Amino acid sequence: MSTAVGDIHHDHHHHKPSGITRWLFTTNHKDIGSLYLWFSFLMFLTGGAMAMVIRAELFQPGLQLVEPHFFNQMTTVHGLIMVFGAVMPAFTGLANWMIPMMIGAPDMALPRMNNWSFWILPFAFAILLSSLFMPGGGPAFGWTFYAPLSTTYSPDSTALFVFSIHIMGISSIMGAINVIVTIMNMRAPGMNYMKMPLFVWTWFITAFLLIAVMPVLAGAVTMVLTDKYFGTSFFDAAGGGDPVMFQHIFWFFGHPEVYIMILPSFGIISAIIPAFTRKRLFGYSSMVYATASIAVLSFLVWAHHMFTTGMPVFAELFFMYCTMLIAVPTGVKVFNWVATMWRGAMTFETPMLFALAFVILFTIGGFSGLMLAITPVDFQYHDTYFVVAHFHYVLVTGAIFSIMAACYYWLPKWSGHMYDEVLARWHFWLSVISVNVLFFPMHFAGLAGMPRRIPDYSVQFADINQIVSIGGFAFGLTQLLFLYIVVKCVRKGKPAPAKPWEGAEGLEWTVPSPAPYHTFETPPKID
Amino acid sequence: MKTIPVVTVGALTSVPTYAETQLNLTRGVTDISARVFDLHMTIFYICCVIGVLVFGAMFISMYLHRKSRGAKPASFHESVKVEVLWTVIPFLILVGMAIPATQTLIAMEDPSDADLTVQITGSQWKWHYKYFGHEVEYFSLLATQQEQIRNKFDKGENYLLEVDRPLVVPTGQKIRFLVTSDDVIHSWWVPDFAVKKDANPGFINEAWTRIEEPGIYRGQCAELCGKDHGFMPIVVIAKSPAEFDQWMQETEAQQRKAKEEEQRLLAMQMDKDELMDLGEKIYLANCAACHQPTGEGVPGVFPALKGSAIASKKEHLPDHIEIVVHGKSGTAMQAFGAQLSLRELAAVITYERNAWGNDTGDLVQAADVNQHMNQ
Numbered sequence: 094m095s096t097a098v099g100d101i102h103h104d105h106h107h108h109k110p111s112g113i114t115r116w117l118f119t120t121n122h123k124d125i126g127s128l129y130l131w132f133s134f135l136m137f138l139t140g141g142a143m144a145m146v147i148r149a150e151l152f153q154p155g156l157q158l159v160e161p162h163f164f165n166q167m168t169t170v171h172g173l174i175m176v177f178g179a180v181m182p183a184f185t186g187l188a189n190w191m192i193p194m195m196i197g198a199p200d201m202a203l204p205r206m207n208n209w210s211f212w213i214l215p216f217a218f219a220i221l222l223s224s225l226f227m228p229g230g231g232p233a234f235g236w237t238f239y240a241p242l243s244t245t246y247s248p249d250s251t252a253l254f255v256f257s258i259h260i261m262g263i264s265s266i267m268g269a270i271n272v273i274v275t276i277m278n279m280r281a282p283g284m285n286y287m288k289m290p291l292f293v294w295t296w297f298i299t300a301f302l303l304i305a306v307m308p309v310l311a312g313a314v315t316m317v318l319t320d321k322y323f324g325t326s327f328f329d330a331a332g333g334g335d336p337v338m339f340q341h342i343f344w345f346f347g348h349p350e351v352y353i354m355i356l357p358s359f360g361i362i363s364a365i366i367p368a369f370t371r372k373r374l375f376g377y378s379s380m381v382y383a384t385a386s387i388a389v390l391s392f393l394v395w396a397h398h399m400f401t402t403g404m405p406v407f408a409e410l411f412f413m414y415c416t417m418l419i420a421v422p423t424g425v426k427v428f429n430w431v432a433t434m435w436r437g438a439m440t441f442e443t444p445m446l447f448a449l450a451f452v453i454l455f456t457i458g459g460f461s462g463l464m465l466a467i468t469p470v471d472f473q474y475h476d477t478y479f480v481v482a483h484f485h486y487v488l489v490t491g492a493i494f495s496i497m498a499a500c501y502y503w504l505p506k507w508s509g510h511m512y513d514e515v516l517a518r519w520h521f522w523l524s525v526i527s528v529n530v531l532f533f534p535m536h537f538a539g540l541a542g543m544p545r546r547i548p549d550y551s552v553q554f555a556d557i558n559q560i561v562s563i564g565g566f567a568f569g570l571t572q573l574l575f576l577y578i579v580v581k582c583v584r585k586g587k588p589a590p591a592k593p594w595e596g597a598e599g600l601e602w603t604v605p606s607p608a609p610y611h612t613f614e615t616p617p618k619i620d
Numbered sequence: 621m622k623t624i625p626v627v628t629v630g631a632l633t634s635v636p637t638y639a640e641t642q643l644n645l646t647r648g649v650t651d652i653s654a655r656v657f658d659l660h661m662t663i664f665y666i667c668c669v670i671g672v673l674v675f676g677a678m679f680i681s682m683y684l685h686r687k688s689r690g691a692k693p694a695s696f697h698e699s700v701k702v703e704v705l706w707t708v709i710p711f712l713i714l715v716g717m718a719i720p721a722t723q724t725l726i727a728m729e730d731p732s733d734a735d736l737t738v739q740i741t742g743s744q745w746k747w748h749y750k751y752f753g754h755e756v757e758y759f760s761l762l763a764t765q766q767e768q769i770r771n772k773f774d775k776g777e778n779y780l781l782e783v784d785r786p787l788v789v790p791t792g793q794k795i796r797f798l799v800t801s802d803d804v805i806h807s808w809w810v811p812d813f814a815v816k817k818d819a820n821p822g823f824i825n826e827a828w829t830r831i832e833e834p835g836i837y838r839g840q841c842a843e844l845c846g847k848d849h850g851f852m853p854i855v856v857i858a859k860s861p862a863e864f865d866q867w868m869q870e871t872e873a874q875q876r877k878a879k880e881e882e883q884r885l886l887a888m889q890m891d892k893d894e895l896m897d898l899g900e901k902i903y904l905a906n907c908a909a910c911h912q913p914t915g916e917g918v919p920g921v922f923p924a925l926k927g928s929a930i931a932s933k934k935e936h937l938p939d940h941i942e943i944v945v946h947g948k949s950g951t952a953m954q955a956f957g958a959q960l961s962l963r964e965l966a967a968v969i970t971y972e973r974n975a976w977g978n979d980t981g982d983l984v985q986a987a988d989v990n991q992h993m994n995q
Contacts, residue, residue, distance in 0.1 A: 156771070161847045161850065162921065239804075239805055241805075245803075330822020331822060331949070336820055336823075337820055374697065376699075379698075379703045402820065403817065413722075420710060424710045425703070427674060431677050436681075437693045438686070439686045439691070440687045449678070456671070467660075467717065467721045469659060470663070473656060550850070557641060
């Protein structure tokens with residue numbers, strides 16, 4: 094697919110400032126990628142700490158550690174941080190690092206905007222987290238902030254929540270514009286669209302989703318702001334508004350948002366499985382079309398989050414059918430991955446372990462998703478722990494496992510060192526066991542009737558919750574091992590060759606490890 | 621007999637397990653809930669079969685086609701035939717799922733020709749039931765003691781799933797629920813009926829059920845509705861039609877009598893101790909969730925009453941009665957005029973004006989409240 098082009102002689106162009114200014118003023122896609130990834134990990138630990146508070150309170154029936162109002166703040170901010178602070182910035186970080194190197198571009202197309210889109214993020218999260226210390230506490234209305242709980246009945250600090258979401262949205266939109274402009278304009282000669290690695294393709298499509306829906310979210314929070322502080326009645330029936338309209342607007346953003354958090358994963362897995370199978374990806378073009386159809390369908394299914402709000406039967410049927418339809422392209426992807434493995438020559442290094450776990454566990458999340466699509470049964474599942482189990486399977490063992498797979502896969506390229514394979518396997522096995530102890534029993538709790546977002550529960554759920562909490566603590570602690578492995582690898586380790594994985598394909602493996610500060614200043618030639 | 625539960629596909633329906641831990645959806649007690657349960661199991665089994673096939677192929681591949689066994693990678697990487705096949709087959713399976721799902725859904729969404737209509741109104745954090753065609757309505761609140769929640773007493777069998785006044789309905793009749801809310805969105809859910817319907821403020825949703833067996837059925841609010849979302853359970857008692865009619869007559873008579881009694885007691889003056897005792901009880905049951913037992917509120921969310929102008933300044937007495945009786949629109953403060961009796965309103969207002977260092981010395985009587993309400 095590609096040929097190596099040495100560009101080491103360009104290295105004397107470095108004007109890399111040192112110390113803090115290097116990071117503050119950087120316009121280098123690799124630096125900004127690293128900033129995004131470290132920031133995302135910091136947020137992952139912060140949101141994780143909140144999950145630990147939740148699981149500790151739910152360890153036993155009764156109120157032991159926190160008050161219900163604080164518990165609600167924990168579930169809300171945990172969700173917001175994990176979605177907007179951990180998963181999305183991690184993917185943007187990976188995009189920054191890898192997209193230019195994968196398409197043979199010297200950098201992102203809009204490097205100054207790139208700097209700006211990262212550096213507003215810490216402020217957004219500082220505002221969000223500071224709201225927890227205001228009188229009345231931070232947002233306590235769930236990450237979905239349904240009106241009127243988030244308007245008339247919300248704490249005084251709601252404005253801070255609104256502004257922090259605005260800033261996160263601006264950051265995402267700028268990042269998405271950058272990805273699109275880079276991919277459309279900066280591909281090396283000969284790198285036509287159907288030669289792009291799938292990670293580039295999936296991010297390309299994700300970026301369009303981001304530009305389409307982040308303004309909708311901005312509109313929703315702005316209406317919450319004016320309803321609460323300026324006397325408008327968008328979501329207040331007493332003034333001619335409609336609280337259910339809020340949910341339509343929110344989920345018109347929210348459903349594409351869940352694909353924003355999973356499409357780049359599909360790209361990562363489509364890179365890793367062929368590499369460790371030593372066999373080309375099965376059905377490249379069908380993967381591209383499947384991704385595009387998932388993206389289109391994602392705009393037609395939002396109301397499946399709202400079956401209990403009292404929609405007309407016709408609308409319920411429409412959204413049920415569209416939602417079920419998403420299983421088709423998603424199935425195609427899973428089948429393609431399995432076909433890629435079939436008659437390959439597999440080895441099981443840590444990136445591959447995470448990728449395999451992704452395929453199985455994400456598919457389990459897909460199954461529960463299919464069950465949730467069936468409207469009559471959704472009436473029973475809706476707002477129970479069954480839903481909590483479902484979306485944690487797709488987001489934790491889906492999105493986050495793919496991010497970890499990506500980190501192990503590209504760490505040698507980023508750092509120039511091999512990570513500690515033994516410790517990494519420990520990290521994998523501890524994670525994969527604890528995450529299932531954590532989330533699998535939640536299916537049972539939900540089916541048995543435990544509602545989500547409650548700080549206390551009836552005694553019949555005590556056994557399940559205890560198991561879940563133990564899994565939660567174990568999964569949380571295990572991620573400190575991940576931090577240790579990454580820090581250790583960045584500092585020292587066995588020097589990594591340009592291409593540490595036998596079966597890996599792509600332009601990123603044609604440059605030395607660690608990747609020089611500037612790569613592909615002369616475009617590579619693509620066959 | 622205790623058995624460790626082995627979760628296999630077949631065992632899921634009837635797992636003997638430790639204590640009372642339920643692992644699957646309930647089959648429920650209505651025709652609809654049974655259909656929903658069957659649908660749930662069908663789709664679950666289909667997912668299991670697909671899972672076994674897909675994961676099976678993966679594991680076979682992981683075992684046979686590994687480099688350590690000397691596997692050499694094949695070179696195939698596309699096949700239009702296969703791609704079409706695994707697009708069309710799943711699609712057909714989905715059509716097969718959609719047919720029974722559509723039938724069940726259409727049956728569920730037909731609330732016409734009901735025998736009895738009950739209006740259900742959610743508010744923070746209680747349910748209100750009103751029977752159409754009968755002079756009966758009442759609030760239904762959590763009955764679990766705070767001491768159990770705070771781990772001071774042992775937890776009872778129905779911990780957090782018990783209320784002071786359950787909804788009573790007849791068996792064998794089609795009961796229509798009109799669901800709405802006074803403040804935020806709640807969701808009225810009883811798993812045994814497969815009924816979960818959001819209570820939206822300003823709008824009315826319809827749902828229905830026909831319960832086959834007499835019994836006590838429990839559920840909970842399913843939509844996050846603020847601080848005490850976890851503490852607003854639902855209890856429904858289904859009685860045979862004859863017993864239900866009897867219950868209805870008794871309750872109607874009781875409520876009528878209570879209203880007459882209240883008018884008669886208007887002339888009665890209560891002394892301070894009486895007012896303060898009753899007031900404290902009412903305050904702890906209805907007001908303390910937000911304003912706190914100390915009257916200090918939660919800064920930034922729920923205002924303090926202790927030292928507040930409205931509760932501690934003599935000239936604000938009419939405002940105080942007004943806000944308790946009619947609530948304050950645009951805030952979480954509910955109108956308690958419909959929820960408490962005149963005596964109780966008088967007592968709780970007196971209590972708020974004389975507790976925690978608020979020393980107005982005001983004694984509010986039922987007649988004062990009544991006069992305010994009739995203005």
